[in-house]
Amino acid sequence: MESAICEEPKGWCLQVIxxxxxxxxxxxxxxxxxxxxxxxxxxxxxxxxxxxxxSGQLRHFLNNEGSALNNVSLTMPLKEExxxxxDSVSDLAQQxxxxxxxxxxxxxxxxxxxxxxxxxxxxxxxxRNAMGDVLIIGAGATARAVIxxxxxxxxxxxxxxxxxDREIAIRNSAPHFVVDFISWGTSIDFNKYDLxxxxxxxxxxxxxxxxxxxxxxxxxEVLYNPWPTLLLSKWRESGGYGIDGLDLLIHQAxxxxxxxxxxxxxxxxxxxxxxxxxxKALG
Numbered sequence: 001m002e003s004a005i006c007e008e009p010k011g012w013c014l015q016v017i018x019x020x021x022x023x024x025x026x027x028x029x030x031x032x033x034x035x036x037x038x039x040x041x042x043x044x045x046x047x048x049x050x051x052x053x054x055s056g057q058l059r060h061f062l063n064n065e066g067s068a069l070n071n072v073s074l075t076m077p078l079k080e081e082x083x084x085x086x087d088s089v090s091d092l093a094q095q096x097x098x099x100x101x102x103x104x105x106x107x108x109x110x111x112x113x114x115x116x117x118x119x120x121x122x123x124x125x126x127x128r129n130a131m132g133d134v135l136i137i138g139a140g141a142t143a144r145a146v147i148x149x150x151x152x153x154x155x156x157x158x159x160x161x162x163x164x165d166r167e168i169a170i171r172n173s174a175p176h177f178v179v180d181f182i183s184w185g186t187s188i189d190f191n192k193y194d195l196x197x198x199x200x201x202x203x204x205x206x207x208x209x210x211x212x213x214x215x216x217x218x219x220x221e222v223l224y225n226p227w228p229t230l231l232l233s234k235w236r237e238s239g240g241y242g243i244d245g246l247d248l249l250i251h252q253a254x255x256x257x258x259x260x261x262x263x264x265x266x267x268x269x270x271x272x273x274x275x276x277x278x279x280k281a282l283g
Contacts, residue, residue, distance in 0.1 A: 017046025017260050018068055022053040022061065023075035028225050030246075030278055031073055034253050037277050038270055044261060053078060059085045062102075062109070071260040072102040073253075076201070079113075079141045086111035096148050096173045098141035101256050112259070115145035118252025119220075123195075125251070125271060126243050128218050130154050132194025137208070139166040142199040142222055144173040152176045158193075160184060191215050198222060198231060206230040215240045222248050227282045246282070250274045 017039065021031040027050070035048040053061045055077040062069070062085070074082055079098040083089055086102065090112035093099035099111035123129055134154045136143050139161040150157050151174040159170055162184040171179055182188070188211050190196055197220040198205045212234045219235040221228065224245035228236075236242045250271050258265050 015070065017044060017048070017071055019046060019071040019073070019260060020049045020051050020066070020069055021073040021075060022051050022058065022066070023078055024052055024054045026050045026052050026075070029075065030224065030249060030281060031075075031253060033281055034250060034274050034278060035073075035257065037274060038253070038257055038265075041270060041273055042257075042265065044257070046260075055081065058082060070104045071256075073256055074100045074102065076141075082111050085109070092116060092148065095175075096141070096144040097169050098144055100252065101259055103259055113145060114252040114255035114259070115142060115248075116149045117255045118248050118250075119146055119149045119222075121251040121255070121267065121271075122243060122247035123220070125247060125268075126218075126241075128195070128241075128243070130195055133192065134158070135160070135188070135190070135193040135196045136199060137197065137205050138199035139163060139170050140199060143197075144169060146197050146199060146222075147174045147179065150174065154195075156180065158182055160186070160188070187211060190217055193217050195220065198229070202226070203230055209234045212238050212240070214238050217241075218243065220248075221245050224249055224278070224282065246275065246278045247271075250278065 021029050029050050032048050032050050039046050058078050058081050079100055082099045087108040088110045093111050093113050096113060099113050101112050101114050102109050130150045130153050132155055134150050134157045136146055137160045139159055147157055147170060158180040160182045167181055190212060195218050199222050209230050215238060218241045220243045221232040222245045223229055228244055232242050232244060254265055254267055254270055
């Protein structure tokens with residue numbers, strides 16, 4: 001099913017995209033809406049669906065129900081599992097021990113991550129950067145992507161961590177500086193930082209809400225569900241600048257589409273359209 005199509009006005013020739021997002025839970029995912037909207041906007045022939053795939057089931061799914069797919073987006077809890085099933089793994093995915101993008105060529109799966117680029121582009125879309133002092137809440141796969149984006153860029157990075165076992169992977173994700181770890185539950189002075197990033201799921205970080213006061217720092221919430229989170233709402237109410245997870249989702253998706261199509265995309269115009277569609281869906 002790998003027929004080629006050419007879109008002369010856009011200057012690209014590509015195979016039909018048969019893609020989907022895999023994870024669990026997956027019913028809330030906006031990825032199908034965003035990808036389908038982008039495909040229509042860009043004149044890409046393809047399909048994109050959501051598939052419920054639980055931990056430990058990735059290889060079985062790709063060999064059976066998902067055998068027709070040639071491109072895959074991964075979310076929790078599959079980003080680390082993908083390392084063991086991919087035929088090749090990019091240096092970046094190896095560095096952060098996580099991948100969110102599988103692409104199949106000649107029957108072989110290659111794995112990489114667009115979370116790092118997605119985070120950086122999302123910041124840039126708000127005229128922000130990670131050059132100052134950065135605080136990351138959480139130490140999972142998304143946190144490793146964020147810290148990789150900060151590596152060699154930020155003045156300092158601190159990580160609020162609930163699980164000491166994750167410290168080695170965090171350090172390996174940022175080989176160019178020493179990471180400062182802060183115990184979970186420690187009282188935080190957010191005004192010490194230029195950028196604060198929450199990477200924890202659900203409302204886990206809500207315990208920090210009462211510690212938010214008037215601040216000039218930027219807060220980046222990687223989640224778009226819940227929309228918005230309690231911490232992001234409090235940050236904005238306190239006069240701080242807040243970026244939500246929809247921007248991260250959009251920009252990592254655009255980077256995925258560039259991989260799927262082996263083409264460059266007008267990121268600014270596509271991101272603007274996807275933002276409108278995403279906001280409408282989230283209400």
